[in-house]
Amino acid sequence: MLNPADDAFLARLAGRLPPGSLTAPEPRHLTEPRGRRQGQAGALALPRDTAEVAAIVAACAAARVGIVPLGGGTGLVGGQVMETGPLPLLLSLERMNRVRGIFPEENVILVEAGAILAEVQAAAEAAGRMFPLWLASEGSCRIGGNLASNAGGTAVLRYGNARDLCLGLEAVLPDGSVFHGLKRLRKDNTGYDLRNLLIGAEGTLGIITAASLKLVRPPAAEGAALLAVRDPAAALELLGRAQRRLGPLVTGFELMHRQGFAFLAETMPERRLPFADLPDWTVLVDLGLTEGMDPAAELEALFAEAAEAGLVSDGALAQSLAQRADFWALRESIPEANRRIGAIASHDISLPLSEIARFVTEAGAAIGRLGDLRVNCFGHLGDGNLHYNVFPAAGRRREAYDDLRGEITRTVHDLVAAAGGSISAEHGIGRLKVEDLERYGDPAKLRAMRALKAALDPFGIMNPGAVLRAE
Amino acid sequence: MLNPADDAFLARLAGRLPPGSLTAPEPRHLTEPRGRRQGQAGALALPRDTAEVAAIVAACAAARVGIVPLGGGTGLVGGQVMETGPLPLLLSLERMNRVRGIFPEENVILVEAGAILAEVQAAAEAAGRMFPLWLASEGSCRIGGNLASNAGGTAVLRYGNARDLCLGLEAVLPDGSVFHGLKRLRKDNTGYDLRNLLIGAEGTLGIITAASLKLVRPPAAEGAALLAVRDPAAALELLGRAQRRLGPLVTGFELMHRQGFAFLAETMPERRLPFADLPDWTVLVDLGLTEGMDPAAELEALFAEAAEAGLVSDGALAQSLAQRADFWALRESIPEANRRIGAIASHDISLPLSEIARFVTEAGAAIGRLGDLRVNCFGHLGDGNLHYNVFPAAGRRREAYDDLRGEITRTVHDLVAAAGGSISAEHGIGRLKVEDLERYGDPAKLRAMRALKAALDPFGIMNPGAVLRAE
Structure with a gap:
């Protein structure tokens, strides 16, 4: 105790x-x-x-x-x-927010845990490099928290999540000892992977104090397009075609439902989709190309191929980097529009890619059976990660649905679990999802997690009650 | 006991x-x-x-x-x-060597741990995909061992090591319970990263029985070149130029010292470097390009730029996929030539990229002071991973150096540790490097490792004496 x-x-x-x-x-x-x-x-x-x-x-x-x-x-x-x-x-x-070192020729930066993500990005940019963790909260989140929660965001498809971008850690373990693991190495097979155990542990196994992070060279040219697609299945086929053409040069592939644009029209009318008719589903595809490649030409060729195949019905190609930024601002505004409308329940889920289309259909039907509700489903389709958020009917308040909240979440998560998905794709467990983890988690993994927690933090002092129920 | x-x-x-x-x-x-x-x-x-x-x-x-x-x-x-x-x-x-499932549209394959790596690669290829873990032993190693040891190989620069290619695991934990973690998900932040803890633990924390692995689409076009460079510093600058031009499309970047080709000439004279004069250092650069790109043109442009900058003095561009395979066969033959010559001591090390040039100079001098020895230094330069192997002088037998072996390894590893490197980049600790890990490992990490081992395997039954000294 x-x-x-x-x-x-x-x-x-x-x-x-x-x-x-x-x-x-x-x-x-x-x-x-x-x-x-x-x-x-x-x-x-x-x-x-x-x-x-x-x-x-x-x-x-x-x-x-x-x-x-x-x-x-x-x-x-x-x-x-x-x-x-x-x-x-x-x-x-x-207060621990320094850049301890930057090694552009190694594509490595060493930063303290309190550095704000945007400052890490700026330090990388000043050295001609890029730190490709892109989050809506990058102006205020700090890299230690990004690592502790294994943050994801909009460039995971190409660059991986926070875990994948970390080469080494310095951390204080629960006994007060310091793990000096701030290596600038791409390969290091010397014992158990303590780094990855601390990443995503949400501060329950130790405190990350500094990190060695991967940088990349910025692409020679970037471009983006908004494409109207029939449904998630068409969006996935479009992704496959984009990757067949461009392989690892597809940086982002975001899916948005028309409900999100309806919320934008209601709460931020200045943010408008550049289509005459609002499509059911829209994809934002983002490319980062190599020297000599032309983003407009690549996007036009992809659009032509996809239109020919009946996958896309409308499209807008960014004519400039400013317009590309506008496209992204549209995408990034959806969470804020959601907040202004006020969700009853939000779900950060992931699914095997080939289960997504069926899930969206089945979940929509199941939510419809629960009551008069609106669903805004959007997210990082390339990663199989959807934000599946449920809202009151127009004109009604979220408080009117308080009794239904648990059932909504249970309905969504049951479908996710049945499809082999995850009830927390990128946000983590925190304290909000401790019970969900107990319900949906693998029993052997949960027992192992409790054993690992007891081994490293025998008194349970580190972030008590997060991830695992406090004893 | x-x-x-x-x-x-x-x-x-x-x-x-x-x-x-x-x-x-x-x-x-x-x-x-x-x-x-x-x-x-x-x-x-x-x-x-x-x-x-x-x-x-x-x-x-x-x-x-x-x-x-x-x-x-x-x-x-x-x-x-x-x-x-x-x-x-x-x-x-x-006997557990089945492919349990393949999902090309998800770029995922599910395989049992006993599947031979080449069979996993073949199953991926039959589905129009690629499993990009490339090892010299791929015809006999098994995927469970690849994961247990976090194998690396020659495509880590682009695709990562075994850890990075694994989405999920099924494993039997030391109490006989089964961890059902065979997820086909790119993002899953539900609790501690048991997957990465088992990967690289070399069978000391449980037995991997099956894995969910990432596949990729094969590049639209591939090509390779052998380039003669002055020294490792020039090789690294060449790598930077290749990545500036081609970003993630550089698949491999291998460095080889002339000693390796001298060993080949002695033991496998049919394997010859296509240069009139044997250069001190040779780089094998391998590209995997997107649709519409021409490997020969890209390699020629890279060669021209590097020659202009004084980085390369000679070069051979593969004129066909068969010739590309020949270039790789040359590289892959070096370990066999080493075996035939008979190393006194082999070292699988990694270094921060910007420390490599200095290390090679200093280690060469230090080894020279120890006696009449030959060094063959080669490896995955893009990952900072060198195989630094020390051989008898010509005409002498390795047994004559038995008394020197410990000092050679100590000399190499001390220099590696001083430069912030790793004494095991991709081979792991096994039983051979348990003492080295105790000497060079971070004390807080070692204590945490012992606590993790005791928590998951309290009786110490799993691969006793590997990674950590048996109690």
């Missing part, structure tokens, strides 16, 4: 740290983007370096005090907000 | 398995490719399905009997050969 971060503990801890290291949390440290959870804490620790993180963790381990690590606070599953239990210590990495 | 797989235990185990499941091991089950280690075993188990593997593991756990899992037996660090300790049970996956 944990002890609270009470005044006596905080006074002892303060004595071991430089002045100003412990403070009262601000409201931003105690909530999450959708405003649905309110955290609690004894204090906020703001370490300046890895040694201070280690000292804090060691003190918490000795006193059996829980720690909630904080990145940018943009997570959508409550991993950063502890609402109940003995008062924890919040530990924000925000 | 473990018990031996004695007659009483084997009789009990046989009673729970179909006839023919337990047999005496053949010589191939008790040795390794270099013939330097001789294993021992109570018996060989040949399970036909996952349930039988689970029954065997549960019986061993109950009786505290060690298990050595076997794939194709091609590992180079003794992970498959237990020379001492209580007689273990060998468990070969060779």
Whole structure:
């Protein structure tokens, strides 16, 4: 059982740290983007370096005090907000935001965990490189949180998720020891993969303090198109044709349902799809080409082939990088439109690619049977990752559906599980999905997870109650 | 302490398995490719399905009997050969070699762990896809071993290593339970990354029984060139230029020292470099292009640019796919030539790319100070992975250097560690490098590894003495 971060503990801890290291949390440290959870804490620790993180963790381990690590606070599953239990210590990495080194000739950057994603991207760009983790929250999320939650985003199809972009980690383990694994190596088979165990563990097995990240050379030319397709099956066939033509040069392939554009028209009328008629489904395809290739020509050829095959009925090719940015802004505005409309239930799911079309049909029918609801389904089709969000009928309030929320989520997740999918594709488990994980997770994996947690964090101090139920 | 797989235990185990499941091991089950280690075993188990593997593991756990899992037996660090300790049970996956399913439209294949790598490649090819793990041993290694050791090879630069090509696993954990994680998903953030923990654990945390693997579409056109370069620094600059021109379409980038070609001339005179004068260093660059691109034109343009910049002094462009295969055969023959010459010590190392040139110079000087020795340095330069092998002077036998072997390896590994490199880039730890890992590994990581091992395999039955010293 944990002890609270009470005044006596905080006074002892303060004595071991430089002045100003412990403070009262601000409201931003105690909530999450959708405003649905309110955290609690004894204090906020703001370490300046890895040694201070280690000292804090060691003190918490000795006193059996829980720690909630904080990145940018943009997570959508409550991993950063502890609402109940003995008062924890919040530990924000925000002061540890330096770029420790950049090695353009190696395509590597070393950054501290508190660096904001957009700053990592900017540092890479200044060195003629690109850090290809693209998230809507990149202006405020921090790289430590991106790694702890194995963030995904819109370029996973080409570059992989946060896990795939990480070469090495420095982390403070739950006993206060420091794992010095900040390697700049592409290959390193020296023992168990502690790096990947910490990535995606959402701060429950240790605190990531710095990372060695992969950079890439920016493509020589980029382009994008919006293409109107009949249905998800046609979108998938289009993806196959794009990859047959262009292989790894297809950077993004996003699917959007007309409901999303209807929400945009209602909440942000300045954001408009460049089609005369709103299609049922729209795809945003993004290319990053090599020297001498012409994005417009490649996109036109793809459009012609797909139109000939009856896959696309309309299309708009970006005529400039500015227009490409507009296309992406359209896509990136959909989550904000969703927030303004107010979802009853949101689902971050993934499916085997060949199960998607059937899932969309079956889930639509099942949701229809539950009541008068609207569905906005969009996402990273190339990765099989859909955001399947359910909304009130027009003119009704989400509160009117409070009784239905559990059944909606259960309906969606049951269909996902039956199709061999995942109930959390990129957002993680946090505290929101602990019960879902218990219900849908593989029993042997869950037992192994509990054993791993007990082995590395025997007192359960690291982000208590996230991912796994607190003992 | 473990018990031996004695007659009483084997009789009990046989009673729970179909006839023919337990047999005496053949010589191939008790040795390794270099013939330097001789294993021992109570018996060989040949399970036909996952349930039988689970029954065997549960019986061993109950009786505290060690298990050595076997794939194709091609590992180079003794992970498959237990020379001492209580007689273990060998468990070969060779009867579990089915393709369970192939999903070309998803770019996924499901295979059992005993499938030979070349058979996985052939199954992918028959479906119009490619499984891009390319190893010299692909005709005999098995995919379970490839994953257990996180195999690398010659296409890691583009496609990643075995870890990066695996979407999901089925595995029997040390308590005999089955982890059903055979997902066909690109994104799945539901809890700790058990998949990556098992990959690279060399059979010490469980037995991989099946895998869900990524496939890719084969490139529309392929080509290769051999280019003579001054030194590793020039080779790296050439790589940077190739990637600036072609981004992810550079599939392989191999570096070879003239010593390797001298060994070829001595042992396989039919394999000849197509240059009039033997250069100090040669690069094999391999491209996989998209539709409409011409390999010869791209390679010529790269050669012209590199020659203009003074990076390459000679070159041969493959004029056909057959000639490309010849170039690769040249590269792939070097390990066999090395075996025929007989290395005193082999090192599978990786370095940060920008440390390679200095390492090669310093290591060459340090080895020169140790005695009259020859060095053959070659490898996957794009990944920073060198095979740095040390040989007797011409006319001398390797046995004459037995007293020097430890010092040679210590010298090489000390330089690698000082440069932030790895003492095992792609071969793993096995039993050969357990002491090296203890010497060079991060102490916090080693403690965490021991805790993870104890948590998942409390009796230490899984591949005892591999990766971590047996208790």
